[in-house]
Amino acid sequence: MAKKQFKAESKKLMDLMINSIYTNKEIFLRELISNASDAIDKLHYKSLTDDSIKVDKKKFGIHISMDEGNRIITISDNGIGMTKDELENNLGTIAKSGSNVFKEENKHKKDIDIIGEFGVGFYSAFMVADRIEVKSKAYGSDEAYEWVSEGIDGYTIEPCEKEEYGTDITLTLKADTDDYSYSEFLHDHEMEHLIRKYSNYITYPIRMKVSHSELKKGSKDEYETKIEEEVINDMVPLWKRKKDKIKDEEYNTFYSDKFFDYEEPVAVIHTSAEGLVSYNSLLFIPSHAPYDFYTKNYEKGLQLYSNGVLIMEKCKDLVPDYYSFVKGVVDSPDLSLNISREILQQNNALKTIAKSIENKITKELEDLLLNDREKYEKFFKAFGSQIKYGVYDNFGVNKDKLKDLLIFTSSKEKKNISLKEYVDHMDKDQDSIYYVCGETIDKIDLLPQVESFKEHNYEILYCTDYMDEFVLQTIGTYEDKKLVNISKENIDLSSEEEKKELDKKNEDAKEMFEVMKDAIGDVKEVRFTNRLKNHPVCLVSAGDVTIEMEKVINAMPTDEQIKAEKVLEINVSHKIADKLLNLYKKDKEELKRISKILYAEARLIEGLSVENPTELASLICDELVK
Numbered sequence: 001m002a003k004k005q006f007k008a009e010s011k012k013l014m015d016l017m018i019n020s021i022y023t024n025k026e027i028f029l030r031e032l033i034s035n036a037s038d039a040i041d042k043l044h045y046k047s048l049t050d051d052s053i054k055v056d057k058k059k060f061g062i063h064i065s066m067d068e069g070n071r072i073i074t075i076s077d078n079g080i081g082m083t084k085d086e087l088e089n090n091l092g093t094i095a096k097s098g099s100n101v102f103k104e105e106n107k108h109k110k111d112i113d114i115i116g117e118f119g120v121g122f123y124s125a126f127m128v129a130d131r132i133e134v135k136s137k138a139y140g141s142d143e144a145y146e147w148v149s150e151g152i153d154g155y156t157i158e159p160c161e162k163e164e165y166g167t168d169i170t171l172t173l174k175a176d177t178d179d180y181s182y183s184e185f186l187h188d189h190e191m192e193h194l195i196r197k198y199s200n201y202i203t204y205p206i207r208m209k210v211s212h213s214e215l216k217k218g219s220k221d222e223y224e225t226k227i228e229e230e231v232i233n234d235m236v237p238l239w240k241r242k243k244d245k246i247k248d249e250e251y252n253t254f255y256s257d258k259f260f261d262y263e264e265p266v267a268v269i270h271t272s273a274e275g276l277v278s279y280n281s282l283l284f285i286p287s288h289a290p291y292d293f294y295t296k297n298y299e300k301g302l303q304l305y306s307n308g309v310l311i312m313e314k315c316k317d318l319v320p321d322y323y324s325f326v327k328g329v330v331d332s333p334d335l336s337l338n339i340s341r342e343i344l345q346q347n348n349a350l351k352t353i354a355k356s357i358e359n360k361i362t363k364e365l366e367d368l369l370l371n372d373r374e375k376y377e378k379f380f381k382a383f384g385s386q387i388k389y390g391v392y393d394n395f396g397v398n399k400d401k402l403k404d405l406l407i408f409t410s411s412k413e414k415k416n417i418s419l420k421e422y423v424d425h426m427d428k429d430q431d432s433i434y435y436v437c438g439e440t441i442d443k444i445d446l447l448p449q450v451e452s453f454k455e456h457n458y459e460i461l462y463c464t465d466y467m468d469e470f471v472l473q474t475i476g477t478y479e480d481k482k483l484v485n486i487s488k489e490n491i492d493l494s495s496e497e498e499k500k501e502l503d504k505k506n507e508d509a510k511e512m513f514e515v516m517k518d519a520i521g522d523v524k525e526v527r528f529t530n531r532l533k534n535h536p537v538c539l540v541s542a543g544d545v546t547i548e549m550e551k552v553i554n555a556m557p558t559d560e561q562i563k564a565e566k567v568l569e570i571n572v573s574h575k576i577a578d579k580l581l582n583l584y585k586k587d588k589e590e591l592k593r594i595s596k597i598l599y600a601e602a603r604l605i606e607g608l609s610v611e612n613p614t615e616l617a618s619l620i621c622d623e624l625v626k
């Protein structure tokens with residue numbers, strides 16, 4: 001029979017597997033056992049939801065055998081099996097899980113990363129085998145087929161004999177090399193060790209023949225070898241075991257196996273709840289965003305089990321959008337198996353579980369923020385934008401739940417602090433929480449407005465994320481302290497006396513400001529200010545739209561353009577103030593020219609562009625040659 005070719009992507013991945021120098025070749029076993037377990041899950045689920053399918057649950061299981069002489073390992077399951085078409089489609093191409101990732105990631109990464117990062121599934125068997133046979137009979141079918149491949153040049157599928165439904169996978173191991181002893185996998189103790197290491201919590205029994213040395217009957221020192229078939233795995237899923245009996249390492253292995261993450265999670269939340277609704281859950285907060293997290297392909301959700309049987313791979317209703325990064329499993333005996341997606345949404349038990357899970361996650365994050373700042377910062381770097389989004393989404397309905405999870409860089413020591421910490425640090429008579437927005441911390445530090453706040457020893461939150469401003473506006477007040485953007489209008493830190501004096505100066509110069517405003521054209525107001533120390537000018541916004549918002553929204557690829565109402569402020573104690581007053585009396589035309597230059601300066605300091613650079617250049621040049 002003619003050989004069929006693998007699809008191009010599969011070929012690439014296979015090539016990678018065949019020539020892999022990856023030291024962790026043993027993971028092939030985990031992949032094949034997990035496929036076998038999935039296949040049994042599928043049949044199990046079907047049997048529970050379809051009365052016409054009658055299978056004996058007690059017979060479900062996986063069987064592993066080795067033939068040392070022929071260098072063969074066989075992994076058999078009595079799961080759902082595959083039809084001829086399924087063999088073709090599932091094993092001739094990389095399943096959806098692998099292919100896209102492979103294409104994207106393979107450009108930059110070495111094979112080690114790919115294998116560590118994602119489940120590569122069935123093809124990983126080519127790391128250890130140079131021939132693979134897959135005999136399969138789909139449940140309910142009379143025909144069985146055999147898929148055979150010796151590697152990259154293709155595969156064949158032919159009818160074969162197979163008594164029971166399910167799948168047998170036979171690997172012929174590669175010859176040993178100086179670097180790697182594939183024969184190890186043929187020894188029952190090594191195999192037993194690997195099954196326990198990787199597949200201990202597979203919920204079906206994994207059986208294998210194991211040899212034991214036993215004292216011969218009636219003898220004190222003579223041993224005999226007995227070979228017996230045993231169930232190797234513990235089967236109880238990790239989430240159903242007692243918390244205090246589980247090592248961190250076990251959680252981490254479970255997490256990386258199940259969710260294909262090569263980095264340890266920042267937090268593990270293991271809960272066992274009894275009451276109106278009982279459930280076990282095992283949740284993980286990853287330490288970095290998955291490669292597709294910020295794309296529309298990412299699907300949130302937790303695995304949902306009913307008494308150990310998987311009923312949904314990604315149950316969206318269990319986690320709110322702002323916690324979409326959470327991975328994990330939920331198992332509840334109070335959910336029925338053939339629950340449909342629509343019914344699930346209105347299911348009260350599910351709602352109760354979701355609520356309780358959300359509280360657990362919030363509490364865990366709050367604890368992390370308090371007790372392990374380094375980890376929390378790592379988390380926030382990866383998923384902080386989710387929390388921020390949660391604060392302002394839906395007109396801020398969830399802001400109170402989430403506001404304590406926010407952190408910002410503080411002007412003091414440039415450390416990350418929460419709103420709570422800000423309030424705890426501040427003087428009793430300070431009535432506002434000050435923040436300022438800008439592109440980077442360094443740029444913010446250079447803003448004229450920041451100067452006098454630092455001078456007065458006020459702590460300022462530096463907001464460098466474009467969402468920050470929306471977030472803080474949504475929150476509005478925190479513990480009765482108003483959140484105040486210092487780039488916005490009228491924050492005067494000076495004394496009452498100084499304020500009065502300033503008001504008078506502004507009043508006296510009213511007409512001059514009108515002339516300046518007309519010359520500039522683009523400002524709502526020109527005035528003197530007390531808030532600048534050394535800088536001559538700054539630009540602040542007057543309305544709800546701030547200058548940062550103008551920058552952010554106008555940079556977005558939409559047609560929407562907005563404009564902040566701008567106020568040009570002039571440092572009342574700077575020499576330029578006197579100069580302007582003087583020009584107003586003596587040379588109005590010069591006053592207009594200088595006004596334009598000052599406005600352009602203020603725009604540049606704010607990170608806005610100058611609308612007419614040519615005009616600005618000649619204005620400056622005229623001044624230089626005077």
Ligand code: ADP
Nearest residue numbers: 035036039081082090095097120121122123167
């Ligand atoms: P993944 O398990 O990530 O989908 P694999 O490459 O491991 O990718 O497997 C591809 C597909 O082949 C599986 O999704 C499944 O449909 C099918 N498959 C693999 N092994 C078995 C098996 N033992 N029984 C039934 N189907 C299987």
